[in-house]
Amino acid sequence: EHLHLWTAIGCIAGAMRRQVWVDMEYFQVYPNNYVILVGPPGDGKTTAMNIGRKILAKVPGVRFSVDSTSRERLIVDMSQATADGTSAMTGFSSEFGSLLTTSAMDMVMFLIEMYDSGDSYEHRTKSGGTNKIKLPCFNLIACTTPEWFATGLPLQSTGVGLLSRTLFVFNTGPRKLVPFPTLTTEQRALHDLL
Numbered sequence: 001e002h003l004h005l006w007t008a009i010g011c012i013a014g015a016m017r018r019q020v021w022v023d024m025e026y027f028q029v030y031p032n033n034y035v036i037l038v039g040p041p042g043d044g045k046t047t048a049m050n051i052g053r054k055i056l057a058k059v060p061g062v063r064f065s066v067d068s069t070s071r072e073r074l075i076v077d078m079s080q081a082t083a084d085g086t087s088a089m090t091g092f093s094s095e096f097g098s099l100l101t102t103s104a105m106d107m108v109m110f111l112i113e114m115y116d117s118g119d120s121y122e123h124r125t126k127s128g129g130t131n132k133i134k135l136p137c138f139n140l141i142a143c144t145t146p147e148w149f150a151t152g153l154p155l156q157s158t159g160v161g162l163l164s165r166t167l168f169v170f171n172t173g174p175r176k177l178v179p180f181p182t183l184t185t186e187q188r189a190l191h192d193l194l
Contacts, residue, residue, distance in 0.1 A: 017088035039171035
């Protein structure tokens with residue numbers, strides 16, 4: 001149940017983007033979340049995430065990043081994903097480690113910058129091109145296993161702030177094994193309402 005709950009919270013944040021905030025006078029708090037579903041293989045975390053993604057995809061104006069990308073590509077995608085003057089994007093990844101594989105600490109630092117949702121973010125490349133992300137808001141829902149933390153998480157990422165900005169939802173196994181699941185009429189109607 002908690003995998004579905006936190007996926008839903010992440011999807012609500014993805015739908016709200018920068019259109020909702022809490023005014024703290026010196027800064028605003030936006031509803032972006034980094035939700036990482038953690039559990040053994042086959043526990044239902046990817047299923048929960050995919051259900052949420054399908055529902056969120058029906059919301060007009062929501063933009064998605066690809067499942068696995070480099071920091072540079074994500075910067076380009078966010079700089080081009082403008083709607084209503086903001087650059088809001090939601091990322092879904094069935095393997096959180098795939099986001100950190102190509103760019104490692106560069107991606108970690110970029111995710112920290114995006115979480116703080118500043119007014120803008122500029123990235124200048126060696127060849128002289130500049131990408132500017134206006135009013136960024138990045139939301140992330142991803143999955144991983146406990147073993148990945150021991151072997152795949154860059155050790156230097158533990159002290160720079162990404163983990164403190166991330167909600168880790170731990171699961172120990174599937175809630176129940178149903179070989180051929182079916183939806184009731186009420187569940188189908190609820191899905192459409194969501």
